[in-house]
Amino acid sequence: MSDMLSAELILDGLDTSIIGTRILYYSTVTSTNEIAMMEAERGEQQGTVVIADEQTAGRGRLKRTWLTPEGNIALSVVLYPEIRILQSLIMMASLAVSHSIETVTSLETQIKWPNDVLINGRKVCGILIESDVRNEKVHYAILGIGINVNAGKNVLSGVQTPATSIYLETGKEMSRLQIIRGLLKSMDNLYHTISSGGSVFNEWRDRLVTLGKEVRVTSGEEIFEGIAELVDTDGSLLVRSPDGSLNRVLAGDVSLR
Known part of the structure; x- marks a missing residue:
C-alpha cells in the first residue's frame, strides 16, 4: 500500500472551514508542537496543521517523550480559542481521534481520562495541549496528536504504557491519509460545536473507560488510590x-488498578 503524505494530498477534497485549511508537511521534525508553537507566535492562521512523517523528540503529557517512527501520525494544530472552551479541547481531540479510527476501521475505541485513546485496553493515541494563557486570555493553544497507525510489535515493545497500533489490532496496514482527513474533518466539526456554545461533554464522558474503576492517581507530588466516580463538566475527575x-483531579496521571 502506498502511504505517502503531502500537504497537497491531504488538502485534496478536505472540506473543512477552520482546521486543516493550511497544512505544513515535513518528512522529519524534532517536534510538531514546537513548529506549531512558532507558527502561533507569528500569528499564523487558526487551524494551521503541522504534520510530520517522523518525530524524533516529540513531547507527551507530564514531560514524557512521544517518539513517532515512520508509518504513524504526528500532527499539531494551531488554535486561538476563547478561554471558556480551553478545557473542552481535550474532549474534542480525543473524540475526533475515536471517530476517525472507528470510521476507517471496525475497531471500537475507549478514552482513558483525560485524553488517552485506547483499543482493547491498550493506548493507540496520545494527546498533548500546550497553551499560552495571560491575563485570562488564551494567546494560543497547540493541540498535539500522536496515533500509532502502522507500528509493529518491535516498535512498541519498549513503551512503558501498554500500547498498540491500528495495524496490530486489524492485521493490515491502514491509510494514514484516510485517518488524517477524517480526524481533521471531525475536529473541525467539533471545534465549531464548542466554539458556538455547544457541548461534547456527554459523549466524552460516556466513552470514558475510567469511571467506576479503581485507579491510582499521581498529581504533582501527591499519589493516592480510590474509585473514579464522576467527571465534572470542566473535565476534572472525582x-x-x-x-x-x-x-478532585484537574491534571495528573491516572492508571487503572
Missing part, C-alpha cells in the same frame, strides 16, 4: 478515597 473523601 475520585472517592477509601476514607470516603472525594478528591
Whole structure:
C-alpha cells in the first residue's frame, strides 16, 4: 500500500472551514508542537496543521517523550480559542481521534481520562495541549496528536504504557491519509460545536473507560488510590478515597488498578 503524505494530498477534497485549511508537511521534525508553537507566535492562521512523517523528540503529557517512527501520525494544530472552551479541547481531540479510527476501521475505541485513546485496553493515541494563557486570555493553544497507525510489535515493545497500533489490532496496514482527513474533518466539526456554545461533554464522558474503576492517581507530588466516580463538566475527575473523601483531579496521571 502506498502511504505517502503531502500537504497537497491531504488538502485534496478536505472540506473543512477552520482546521486543516493550511497544512505544513515535513518528512522529519524534532517536534510538531514546537513548529506549531512558532507558527502561533507569528500569528499564523487558526487551524494551521503541522504534520510530520517522523518525530524524533516529540513531547507527551507530564514531560514524557512521544517518539513517532515512520508509518504513524504526528500532527499539531494551531488554535486561538476563547478561554471558556480551553478545557473542552481535550474532549474534542480525543473524540475526533475515536471517530476517525472507528470510521476507517471496525475497531471500537475507549478514552482513558483525560485524553488517552485506547483499543482493547491498550493506548493507540496520545494527546498533548500546550497553551499560552495571560491575563485570562488564551494567546494560543497547540493541540498535539500522536496515533500509532502502522507500528509493529518491535516498535512498541519498549513503551512503558501498554500500547498498540491500528495495524496490530486489524492485521493490515491502514491509510494514514484516510485517518488524517477524517480526524481533521471531525475536529473541525467539533471545534465549531464548542466554539458556538455547544457541548461534547456527554459523549466524552460516556466513552470514558475510567469511571467506576479503581485507579491510582499521581498529581504533582501527591499519589493516592480510590474509585473514579464522576467527571465534572470542566473535565476534572472525582475520585472517592477509601476514607470516603472525594478528591478532585484537574491534571495528573491516572492508571487503572
